[in-house]
Amino acid sequence: MAKKQSKKEIIIQEAAIIFKQKGYAATSMRELAEKVGMEAASLYNHIRSKDEILEEICFKVANQYVSHISSIEDTKESNIQKLRDLIQLHVRMIIADPNEVSVANNDWKNLSETKKELYKTIRKGYEKRIANLIKAGIEAGEFKDLNVSVALFTLLSSLRWIELWYKPGRDISPEQLENDLMTLLINGFQK
């Protein structure tokens, strides 16, 4: 699979695993170093600070979501189909990068003040675009006349939660997961 990973990439990958398990603040650089197989001090030859690791994870994830939503918006499909595409995007992101998605979702609060503001701005922009999709669906008569905020956050939460319990070893395949989620959500939304 992954062929030529830099030490920095390995550090960030291992960090995501530990951060997901116990949280960013509760994880020490010494513990991370042990996992990577070096002394804590040696980590700093590859990364600038503990902060930096969190930043890399959070913004990598955020940027991936943002870049994918553009292509969904640009299709000429129905809003219900765009909703389907969005559900699929989230399921696949979580399956592809479960640890990093989890850390971004749970530990962005621990970003430095300026980075935290930036993160919130990006996330708000993303949410706004989904809200517009929902609004368009309602106006087109495709969706029920729901409060847009409630619909938006019910949708996002249903998608976010996957990261907290879905493990490939479970009794359900990614395809089944996508299908059942779509059934539940689309029937909830559809008029």
Add this chain to the structure above:
Amino acid sequence: MAKKQSKKEIIIQEAAIIFKQKGYAATSMRELAEKVGMEAASLYNHIRSKDEILEEICFKVANQYVSHISSIEDTKESNIQKLRDLIQLHVRMIIADPNEVSVANNDWKNLSETKKELYKTIRKGYEKRIANLIKAGIEAGEFKDLNVSVALFTLLSSLRWIELWYKPGRDISPEQLENDLMTLLINGFQK
């Protein structure tokens, strides 16, 4: 409102606010002490440890959920109505105790090893009871034939997320919130 709150209750209440904002691990006892209006050392006249505060919050919340679900199970109503009751329970718990519910949901990982196991056991028991409700609904032909796990976690996640964005100051009342959530979820579930 609250008339005779002990110092311990005040400490726990303030702790829940800070823990929600920055997370348990990132909150220091000195910061908590300042909020309560005393020195850090003085906190220990009212509480045994930082751990204890987290335990009190997590298990208070967990026990409240568990105690309420019994009365929902015991009614002779349809499964769809029980689902409605469950949605209402979660909305009201979040509105009544937003900070403590949030901390229980986000920071239980920071409980001591034994307490964490206990918490997980309680939570699994709770989830099992909701899963049984969903199964009963499917068998009775009231709900769609969905994968029970997907239905369970989509439901729980939709309910959990409220805590992360709902503020009473928002443009939507608790009643509207309950109604729209029910519309979305019931239509997703209902056959």
Add this chain to the structure above:
DNA sequence: CCTACCGATCGGTAGG
């Protein structure tokens, strides 16, 4: 990439 080590801060205690 390691040894050695820094200042800061942590949760918590002693003693009043």
Add this chain to the structure above:
DNA sequence: CCTACCGATCGGTAGG
């Protein structure tokens, strides 16, 4: 409820 303080651990640096 405070002053004074503890040992432990934290993120991070110097120097090789």
